[in-house]
Amino acid sequence: MPKPYPKEFRDDVVRVARDREPGQHLKDIAADFGISESCLTNWMKTADVEAGVKPGTTASENAELREAKKRIRLLEQENEVLRRAAAYLSQANLPKMMYPLVRVLAVDGIPVTVTCRVLNIARQPYYRWLACPVTDAELVEAYRSNALFDAHKDDPEFGYRFLVDEAKQAGEAMAERTAWRICSELGWWSAFGKPKRGKAKKPGPPVHDDLCAVVDPHGVVRHVFNADGPNKLWVGDITEHRTGEGKLYVCAFKDVYSNRIVGYSIDSRMKARVAVAAVNSAVARRGDVAGCVVHTDRGSQFRSRQFVAALNRHDMVGSMGRVGAAGDNAAMESFFSLLQKNVLDRRAWATREDLRIAIVTWIERAYHRRRRQASLGRLTPIEYETIMTTPATQAA
Numbered sequence: 001m002p003k004p005y006p007k008e009f010r011d012d013v014v015r016v017a018r019d020r021e022p023g024q025h026l027k028d029i030a031a032d033f034g035i036s037e038s039c040l041t042n043w044m045k046t047a048d049v050e051a052g053v054k055p056g057t058t059a060s061e062n063a064e065l066r067e068a069k070k071r072i073r074l075l076e077q078e079n080e081v082l083r084r085a086a087a088y089l090s091q092a093n094l095p096k097m098m099y100p101l102v103r104v105l106a107v108d109g110i111p112v113t114v115t116c117r118v119l120n121i122a123r124q125p126y127y128r129w130l131a132c133p134v135t136d137a138e139l140v141e142a143y144r145s146n147a148l149f150d151a152h153k154d155d156p157e158f159g160y161r162f163l164v165d166e167a168k169q170a171g172e173a174m175a176e177r178t179a180w181r182i183c184s185e186l187g188w189w190s191a192f193g194k195p196k197r198g199k200a201k202k203p204g205p206p207v208h209d210d211l212c213a214v215v216d217p218h219g220v221v222r223h224v225f226n227a228d229g230p231n232k233l234w235v236g237d238i239t240e241h242r243t244g245e246g247k248l249y250v251c252a253f254k255d256v257y258s259n260r261i262v263g264y265s266i267d268s269r270m271k272a273r274v275a276v277a278a279v280n281s282a283v284a285r286r287g288d289v290a291g292c293v294v295h296t297d298r299g300s301q302f303r304s305r306q307f308v309a310a311l312n313r314h315d316m317v318g319s320m321g322r323v324g325a326a327g328d329n330a331a332m333e334s335f336f337s338l339l340q341k342n343v344l345d346r347r348a349w350a351t352r353e354d355l356r357i358a359i360v361t362w363i364e365r366a367y368h369r370r371r372r373q374a375s376l377g378r379l380t381p382i383e384y385e386t387i388m389t390t391p392a393t394q395a396a
Contacts, residue, residue, distance in 0.1 A: 012356070081105060081119065141182070158190060225330070230385060233295065234254065235254050236251065237251070238275070248352045250264060250359060252264040252336075253279060253282045254332055272300070276307055279311070295329065
């Protein structure tokens with residue numbers, strides 16, 4: 001069964017179909033995007049239902065139903081936690097820690113996050129207790145940490161010196177140095193203790209090694225962007241362009257094997273979600289991508305926890321270039337240069353919607369299926385993949 005197309009891609013195709021020129025048939029537009037005419041027709045019907053033009057159940061209504069079921073299940077879990085906790089606390093010879101109850105509930109299918117939130121206990125100490133036997137020193141440390149945490153939660157303005165006094169009144173006396181160490185390790189600082197940081201002036205440290213860099217005999221670092229098959233090496237980057245409504249940001253990933261844009265996402269804000277949406281779109285369209293190297297620059301979007309988690313979820317390997325070295329990602333810069341000349345700078349764009357349709361149309365129709373490239377033997381990216389790969393490895 002073929003993988004479903006990403007929602008963003010389906011919406012873009014529907015936009016292009018609705019804004020088609022007079023006399024242009026849906027069959028031609030479907031061919032430009034590599035789908036069947038019936039598929040495009042179904043997408044347009046679904047879009048009409050979403051817009052309220054035709055009767056039917058919309059995706060938002062289905063989402064509300066799923067959300068309601070999720071809330072009901074959460075309430076049931078919280079009630080079960082309270083019921084079990086009441087029985088647990090009523091037992092004789094009560095142990096000092098609540099962690100055994102959390103573990104028993106987790107075995108019965110209640111998430112640790114729900115239990116800890118209902119019982120108002122921290123998760124980190126519980127996981128440390130679960131991982132290894134608790135020594136006497138660790139038990140004392142946990143009591144001290146809980147006392148400091150309670151005091152800090154009551155008044156976030158307190159520094160560690162004031163927290164020591166509050167913990168002592170709660171029965172957990174300790175030295176100021178001990179309180180400072182505990183607060184430092186757990187990040188419990190006074191709300192006024194540290195100045196707020198402004199915008200970062202320099203890119204942050206890389207979260208991945210540079211897997212595309214090689215050192216020549218003269219000691220010069222160069223980058224090699226070659227792949228002997230599809231889904232072996234992708235390069236990605238983000239570009240922006242102004243419209244009458246504000247900036248529009250495009251994040252795209254290119255397979256260096258065929259120079260095909262395997263996934264892209266377009267948004268009005270340059271957040272981590274645009275990079276995550278682009279890589280998820282690429283994975284949805286390419287299928288098996290385990291082991292694929294994804295090379296980017298050190299932008300905050302590509303260093304975000306959401307993007308790193310997306311790579312790990314798909315068993316992909318991250319790679320990052322140096323700071324201020326455009327050549328470290330030249331393979332992607334060349335594509336954005338073409339996009340700039342052929343679309344972005346062709347005219348002034350009044351709305352983000354107009355520019356979005358133009359970008360999607362140029363990528364899917366002109367770049368993928370009409371622009372022949374010398375590096376591919378005067379073939380288009382689609383033709384190159386069709387000829388050079390077997391049917392079993394072709395992208396969906």
